[in-house]
Amino acid sequence: MTRSSEAEPATLSKGKGEGRSAKALRLRDPKLTSARILAAAKSEFARKGLAGARVDAIATRAKINKRMIYHYFKSKEELYLAVLEEAYGDLRRAERLVDFAGREPEDAFVALIEFTWNYYRQNPELLRLIVTENIHQARYLKRSKKIREMHSPFVALIGELLERGVRQGVFRDGIDPNQLYISIAALGFYYLNNRWTLSVIYGVDLGAEPEMEKRRVVMVETILSYLRRP
Amino acid sequence: MTRSSEAEPATLSKGKGEGRSAKALRLRDPKLTSARILAAAKSEFARKGLAGARVDAIATRAKINKRMIYHYFKSKEELYLAVLEEAYGDLRRAERLVDFAGREPEDAFVALIEFTWNYYRQNPELLRLIVTENIHQARYLKRSKKIREMHSPFVALIGELLERGVRQGVFRDGIDPNQLYISIAALGFYYLNNRWTLSVIYGVDLGAEPEMEKRRVVMVETILSYLRRP
DNA sequence: TCTTGTAGGAACGAACCAGTCCGTTACCTT
DNA sequence: AAGGTAACGGACTGGTTCGTTCCTACAAGA
Numbered sequence: 001m002t003r004s005s006e007a008e009p010a011t012l013s014k015g016k017g018e019g020r021s022a023k024a025l026r027l028r029d030p031k032l033t034s035a036r037i038l039a040a041a042k043s044e045f046a047r048k049g050l051a052g053a054r055v056d057a058i059a060t061r062a063k064i065n066k067r068m069i070y071h072y073f074k075s076k077e078e079l080y081l082a083v084l085e086e087a088y089g090d091l092r093r094a095e096r097l098v099d100f101a102g103r104e105p106e107d108a109f110v111a112l113i114e115f116t117w118n119y120y121r122q123n124p125e126l127l128r129l130i131v132t133e134n135i136h137q138a139r140y141l142k143r144s145k146k147i148r149e150m151h152s153p154f155v156a157l158i159g160e161l162l163e164r165g166v167r168q169g170v171f172r173d174g175i176d177p178n179q180l181y182i183s184i185a186a187l188g189f190y191y192l193n194n195r196w197t198l199s200v201i202y203g204v205d206l207g208a209e210p211e212m213e214k215r216r217v218v219m220v221e222t223i224l225s226y227l228r229r230p
Numbered sequence: 231m232t233r234s235s236e237a238e239p240a241t242l243s244k245g246k247g248e249g250r251s252a253k254a255l256r257l258r259d260p261k262l263t264s265a266r267i268l269a270a271a272k273s274e275f276a277r278k279g280l281a282g283a284r285v286d287a288i289a290t291r292a293k294i295n296k297r298m299i300y301h302y303f304k305s306k307e308e309l310y311l312a313v314l315e316e317a318y319g320d321l322r323r324a325e326r327l328v329d330f331a332g333r334e335p336e337d338a339f340v341a342l343i344e345f346t347w348n349y350y351r352q353n354p355e356l357l358r359l360i361v362t363e364n365i366h367q368a369r370y371l372k373r374s375k376k377i378r379e380m381h382s383p384f385v386a387l388i389g390e391l392l393e394r395g396v397r398q399g400v401f402r403d404g405i406d407p408n409q410l411y412i413s414i415a416a417l418g419f420y421y422l423n424n425r426w427t428l429s430v431i432y433g434v435d436l437g438a439e440p441e442m443e444k445r446r447v448v449m450v451e452t453i454l455s456y457l458r459r460p
Numbered sequence: 461t462c463t464t465g466t467a468g469g470a471a472c473g474a475a476c477c478a479g480t481c482c483g484t485t486a487c488c489t490t
Numbered sequence: 491a492a493g494g495t496a497a498c499g500g501a502c503t504g505g506t507t508c509g510t511t512c513c514t515a516c517a518a519g520a
Contacts, residue, residue: 028465049365052281065468070509126492130427131361133277138426147430156433178432178446182421189424190416196368197360200377202385202408218409225455253463258479258497285478302497382492 001169001172002036034072036062041069042083047124047131050080081140084133085147092121092150100157105165109227111163112154117188121212155181166229172229185227187219239271261418264290265303271299272313276355278361311370315377317356322380324349330387335395339457341386341452347418350443357423385411395457402459415455417449 023220040062044053061182073079094207098115121128132143140145160175165171191198195206204211270292274283285306288295303309326347330338350357363371371377388407395401421428425436434441 017490033466049279051279054506067469067510068467068506076508119238128365130424131365132279134424134426135277135282135358135361136426138430141427141430148433150431152431161256176444176448178434179444181450182428182445183452186416186420187413190420191412194360195365195420196364196366197371198412199370200371201382203378203379204408214295214406214409215412218406218413222413222456224453225458226452228454228460229456230458260497263497284476296478297480297499298497306478374485 026031029030030072033064036064037069037072037092038086041079042087042125042129045080045083045132046128050077050136053080062083077140081144084129084141087123087129087143088147088150091119091123096153105161106165106224106227107168108161109159109223110220112157113184113223114216115186117216117219118190120192124192125194127189152181163225170229171227175227180223180226184219184223187222188215191215210214233357237435246400247314258356260302263292263298267299267302267309268295268313268316269402270418271309272317272355275313275362276358280307282364283310294372307370311374312358314371315374317353317359318377318380321353321356322382323350323356326383335391335398336400336457338387338391339453340450343414343453344446346435347446347449348416350422357419360419361423392457401457405457410453414449414453417452418445422446 031079037058040058041053044058044061048054053076055069056066058067058079062069069079073082086123095115098111100111103111158181162171162175162177162180166173191206206212206215267288268400270288271283278284283306286296288309292299294378297317299306303312311322325345328341330341333341367418385407388411392401392405392407392410396403418453421436436442436445
């Protein structure tokens with residue numbers, strides 16, 4: 001019953017150091033194991049919510065023993081919080097990578113809106129997790145210290161862009177950056193998250209590409225109209 | 231008929247030696263009982279989601295025996311669907327009661343936006359239920375025949391208002407009523423539902439009145455800017 | 461060499477929980 | 491007035507689920 005089992009565990013090369021060389025096939029890989037648990041948990045929690053998620057299902061999906069979940073994360077709830085933190089962290093990291101240098105305010109806003117839209121589209125699990133956490137009135141997120149440190153770079157950026165736009169005479173004055181960012185998020189988030197019930201009510205598949213594309217255009221136009229000086 | 235229902239059943243005290251005498255005291259009241267179950271279930275499902283809700287908790291809250299839940303509704307899931315249908319029905323009924331007669335297009339839109347905002351504020355449970363149902367990708371709503379018949383009167387109204395506004399030269403052309411209604415809903419829905427996590431992230435209580443009022447103003451201004459001819 | 465951390469398997473137990481059995485009683489119809 | 495049915499209740503059950511326990515094994519760093 002030797003454990004030659006599957007192919008190699010992909011040797012998650014996470015850095016440069018890597019002094020061990022020869023032993024390519026890692027039988028024990030704490031980072032990989034906990035990463036696998038996290039990935040499986042993310043999927044399960046996003047799909048079923050906190051109460052609906054099954055720890056056994058996460059173990060099966062991660063192809064590890066359930067015991068390992070309690071080894072790395074103390075409880076179902078701590079695992080859930082870890083998943084949340086990771087998902088938010090990924091978003092913030094992606095936001096920081098967008099390059100707005102040298103763009104005029106209006107162009108920058110278009111890029112910002114489209115980044116948000118695309119990120120939401122490509123990361124449906126993040127949206128589900130946020131929604132789940134709001135059902136719990138952010139009870140778990142409140143516990144997290146990491147989250148509070150993870151400010152979005154977009155809010156400050158929006159502040160700067162608004163200022164420049166006003167100085168250039170293209171944007172109206174007195175817009176609140178926080179509220180604006182919420183509006184941008186809202187127009188995409190609501191659509192993507194609620195498209196299931198909306199599709200039933202309207203009798204249209206809002207997840208289909210033509211409808212999705214329409215939404216992107218409406219989002220951009222709505223925000224730009226609001227920004228422009230009347 | 232002499233359906234004298236409505237009368238107060240209230241007294242559930244059966245230990246009393248009080249003779250039966252007056253027939254006013256109803257011990258059995260199917261309508262009231264199932265209404266109580268529905269109300270309790272609405273609260274429980276909204277708070278905990280479908281998986282998180284406990285049938286026993288619903289029974290306790292409704293002050294009835296759990297057996298009655300299965301008497302009136304066949305299962306937890308059917309009860310959940312009944313709750314959803316009722317919540318949607320209430321919304322549609324309220325929408326139909328708004329009077330837009332004689333208003334100019336722009337005023338009518340303001341009224342429509344504010345109605346939506348106020349209704350969402352006053353019915354947080356509806357939002358939670360919708361969110362829960364979307365986690366399930368509208369699996370239960372799809373089963374419902376009632377829902378498909380419950381078209382919102384607002385979509386047709388928006389179509390008319392847009393047309394009149396365009397004819398009057400105050401609105402821009404080519405706006406999609408469906409997308410517009412989604413935008414209006416989105417700006418309020420997202421804020422109210424996600425204010426828990428957003429408050430943690432921003433470090434501000436977005437549920438406080440000054441912030442809520444700011445939101446209302448932003449909503450109206452955003453939509454009107456989009457409507458107005460550039 | 462020894463210690464600690466990583467890993468798997470199997471099964472348990474206690475709590476929990478949706479749904480049912482079985483019996484009783486109020487109310488309506490005839 | 492009788493009889494049937496719908497409304498109700500207490501207690502229970504069979505299955506599930508989180509978290510644990512006991513056991514074995516081995517990898518790697520000290």
